[in-house]
Amino acid sequence: xxxxxxxxxxxxxxxxxxxxxxxxxxxxxxxxxxxxxxxxxxxxxxxxxxxxxxxxxxxxxxx
Numbered sequence: 099x100x101x102x103x104x105x106x107x108x109x110x111x112x113x114x115x116x117x118x119x120x121x122x123x124x125x126x127x128x129x130x131x132x133x134x135x136x137x138x139x140x141x142x143x144x145x146x147x148x149x150x151x152x153x154x155x156x157x158x159x160x161x
C-alpha cells in the first residue's frame with residue numbers, strides 16, 4: 099500500500115474517531131433526560147458507535 103492510500107485511511111480513521119466520540123457523548127447526555135424513549139435512543143447511539151468502532155478496527159488492519 100502506498101503512502102497516499104495509508105494517509106487516506108488514517109484520515110478516515112480520525113474522522114471515525116470523532117464521530118464515535120460524538121455519538122457516545124450524545125448517548126451519555128440523553129441518559130440525563132427523563133422521557134419515553136431516551137434510554138432506547140441512547141442504547142441505539144451506542145450500538146452505532148460500536149459498529150463504527152468495528153469499521154475503524156478493520157481499517158487499522160489494512161495498514
